[in-house]
Amino acid sequence: MNVPNASATPAPAVTAPNAANPAAAAPLPLLPRPAAAEFEAVLERGAYTTLTQFGVIDVHGDDAASFLHSQLTNDVQHLDAATARLAGYCSAKGRLLASLLSWRTGDTIRLLISKDLQAAVQKRLSMFVLRAKAKLADASGQLTVVGLAGDVRKALSHVFDALPDAVHVQVDGPAGSLIRVPDAAGRPRYLWIGPQAEVAARLPKLEGALTPVSPAVWDWLDIRAGEPRITQPVVEQFVPQMVNFDVLGGVNFRKGCYPGQEIVARSQYRGTIKRRMALANVAGELAEVRAGSELFHSDDPGQPCGQIVNAASAPEGGVDALVEIKLAALEGGSVHLGAAEGPALRFLTLPYSLPAEV
Structure with missing residues (x-):
């Protein structure tokens, strides 16, 4: 799965900020552990939050859809005004440079992306526009992103005339776009992305x-x-399948080429998916349990068996994490953070089923 796609044009990597790359965004800050009452508000009633961890890229022009279709793992060419789609942006080696949520609003296609990657991904995509009639712009400063979860539909009905009932259905209105996203902990969730002034007036x-x-x-x-x-x-x-993007609908295996497409397809059809993403809880705080931290198996302490993809403080204590891991490591023994003698992971059940790997 590491073989480069020889047909893809090389381009600079998406890199972390440094002195030679001052335009890159700063890493996302570690957020303090929420109070128990904040988790309770979501689980027992309804809550909202302004999501500063996201950025937004707007793509305009007659060729915006066809250009993005040639770059992302999902179908953008046929993206309609009532649908949002998860997508990945890959390197020539089929490795994810970013995860994105895409949708249309008017004549614009919007991309919701982790704030720390927005500038670098926008710059990289812009390099491949070439003769296409498409222009990318950072819309983060003009928009506010709000997340809502729990019993929120009645409150939202005072802002939007219609509410999306299914996952990745979106509606547009004067206040912006409202997108239903996958439920979590059995609670419905929505993203509201709108002009700053309109959101401020309606909050x-x-x-x-x-x-x-x-x-x-x-x-x-x-x-x-x-x-x-x-x-x-x-x-x-x-590779997208390692973090369950194929299961989540983030990869369209029938669409045309995009960077890394040959490797992503080969992984799918040749039975080479030996790593997947799992859900786990581990003792500690976010200062120690962070994205990129390595995991080790009790039976093979000399080399990592996986790593943390995302982590967040959990209401019942410790940190919940999505972890990319060798499937074989889940068959027995124990998995530990940082070293074989580190804190043990307690695996939880994902809210969806994974395909049986051959």
Whole structure:
């Protein structure tokens, strides 16, 4: 799965910020552990949070859809105005440079992406526009992203005339776009992305009915939904199937070529998927349990068997994490953080089933 796609044009990697790359965004900050009442608000009532951990790229122009279709793992060419789609952006080696949520609003295609990757991914995509009639712009400064979870439909009905009933259905209105995203912990979730002034004017309609919570609660909900988010520490670490993108509908195996497509398809059809993403809890705090941290198996302490994809403080203590791991490591023994003698992971059940690997 590491063989380069010889037909793809080389391009600079998506890199972490450094002195030679001052335009790159700073790494995402570690968010403090939310109070127990914040988790309770989501699980028992309804809550909302402003999601500063995301950025938004707007793509305009007659060729916006066909251009993105040639770059991303999912079908953008046939993306309609009522649908949002998860997609990946891969390197020529088929490794994920970013995870994205895409949707249309008017004549624009929007891409929701981890804030720490927004600038680098936008720059890389722009390099491949060439003669296509497409232009990419950073819309993060003009938009506010709000996450809502729990019993929120009545409150949302005061902002939007219609509400999406199915996952990845979206509606547009004067307040922006409202997208239903996968449930987490048995609670419905929505993303509201709208112009800053419009969101600011309407947020008071939610404040009396819903509880404001930390964006760290949304990170935990994403993990409990089993939906990975590629951030700087894990750029180019995973073929999409390693983080269950095929199961989540983030890969269309019938569409045309995109960077890394040959390797992604080969992994799918030749039975070479020996690593998957699992859900686990581990003792500790986010300072120790972080994206990119290595995992070790009790029977093979000399080499890592996987790594953490995303992590978030859990309401019952410790940290919940999505972990990419060798399937064989789940068959017996124990898995530990950082070293074979490190804290042991307690594996939980994902909210969806994985295909049987041959």
